[in-house]
Amino acid sequence: MTTPVRTCVGCRRRACSDELLRLVVAGGELVVDERRRLPGRGAWMHRSPACLAKAERKRVFPRALRVSGPLDTSGVRNVVERLATGE
Numbered sequence: 001m002t003t004p005v006r007t008c009v010g011c012r013r014r015a016c017s018d019e020l021l022r023l024v025v026a027g028g029e030l031v032v033d034e035r036r037r038l039p040g041r042g043a044w045m046h047r048s049p050a051c052l053a054k055a056e057r058k059r060v061f062p063r064a065l066r067v068s069g070p071l072d073t074s075g076v077r078n079v080v081e082r083l084a085t086g087e
Protein backbone atom coordinates (compact mmCIF):
# COMPACT_ATOMS: atom_id res chain seq x y z
CA MET A 1 0.00 0.00 0.00
CA THR A 2 1.38 3.40 -0.86
CA THR A 3 1.31 6.26 1.61
CA PRO A 4 -0.77 9.18 0.46
CA VAL A 5 1.12 12.33 -0.39
CA ARG A 6 -0.12 15.63 1.02
CA THR A 7 1.00 19.23 0.72
CA CYS A 8 2.15 21.05 3.84
CA VAL A 9 0.09 24.23 4.33
CA GLY A 10 3.16 26.00 5.70
CA CYS A 11 6.01 25.43 3.25
CA ARG A 12 3.83 24.00 0.42
CA ARG A 13 6.19 21.05 0.00
CA ARG A 14 4.73 17.65 -0.64
CA ALA A 15 5.37 14.87 1.85
CA CYS A 16 4.02 11.50 2.84
CA SER A 17 1.04 11.95 5.12
CA ASP A 18 2.79 10.05 7.92
CA GLU A 19 5.41 12.81 8.07
CA LEU A 20 2.73 15.43 8.51
CA LEU A 21 0.24 16.34 11.19
CA ARG A 22 -3.44 16.43 10.33
CA LEU A 23 -5.03 19.57 11.74
CA VAL A 24 -8.75 20.09 12.17
CA VAL A 25 -11.00 22.65 13.80
CA ALA A 26 -12.79 21.69 16.99
CA GLY A 27 -14.78 24.31 18.86
CA GLY A 28 -13.14 27.29 17.18
CA GLU A 29 -9.71 25.96 17.97
CA LEU A 30 -7.11 24.38 15.73
CA VAL A 31 -6.23 20.93 17.06
CA VAL A 32 -3.97 18.08 16.02
CA ASP A 33 -5.93 15.07 14.82
CA GLU A 34 -3.55 12.52 16.32
CA ARG A 35 -5.42 9.48 15.03
CA ARG A 36 -6.38 11.10 11.72
CA ARG A 37 -9.96 10.09 12.23
CA LEU A 38 -11.77 13.29 13.04
CA PRO A 39 -14.51 14.25 10.61
CA GLY A 40 -14.49 17.34 8.48
CA ARG A 41 -11.85 19.13 6.56
CA GLY A 42 -8.25 18.67 7.52
CA ALA A 43 -5.09 20.62 6.82
CA TRP A 44 -1.73 18.89 6.66
CA MET A 45 1.44 20.36 8.06
CA HIS A 46 4.99 19.36 8.98
CA ARG A 47 5.76 18.92 12.67
CA SER A 48 7.57 22.18 12.54
CA PRO A 49 7.11 25.53 14.30
CA ALA A 50 8.50 27.19 11.15
CA CYS A 51 5.74 25.71 9.00
CA LEU A 52 3.13 26.74 11.55
CA ALA A 53 4.49 30.29 11.55
CA LYS A 54 4.35 30.42 7.75
CA ALA A 55 0.82 29.05 7.67
CA GLU A 56 -0.33 31.59 10.25
CA ARG A 57 1.34 34.47 8.49
CA LYS A 58 -0.34 33.53 5.23
CA ARG A 59 -3.62 32.87 7.07
CA VAL A 60 -4.04 29.54 5.33
CA PHE A 61 -6.01 27.83 8.08
CA PRO A 62 -9.29 29.75 7.78
CA ARG A 63 -9.17 29.19 4.03
CA ALA A 64 -8.08 25.56 4.12
CA LEU A 65 -10.54 24.64 6.86
CA ARG A 66 -13.41 26.87 5.74
CA VAL A 67 -13.83 28.77 8.95
CA SER A 68 -14.53 32.43 9.34
CA GLY A 69 -13.21 34.49 12.17
CA PRO A 70 -10.20 33.97 14.36
CA LEU A 71 -8.81 30.54 14.99
CA ASP A 72 -6.93 29.72 18.16
CA THR A 73 -3.71 27.99 17.14
CA SER A 74 -2.02 27.98 20.55
CA GLY A 75 -2.75 24.30 21.18
CA VAL A 76 -1.12 23.26 17.91
CA ARG A 77 1.82 25.58 18.57
CA ASN A 78 2.39 23.80 21.89
CA VAL A 79 2.39 20.44 20.13
CA VAL A 80 4.83 21.37 17.36
CA GLU A 81 7.16 23.14 19.79
CA ARG A 82 7.18 20.05 21.98
CA LEU A 83 7.90 17.83 18.96
CA ALA A 84 10.63 20.19 17.78
CA THR A 85 12.47 19.99 21.08
CA GLY A 86 12.17 16.21 21.03
CA GLU A 87 10.42 15.80 24.36
Ligand SMILES: [Zn+2]
Nearest residue numbers: 008011046051
Ligand atom coordinates in the same frame (compact mmCIF):
# COMPACT_ATOMS: atom_id res chain seq x y z
ZN1 LIG B 1 6.13 22.26 5.87
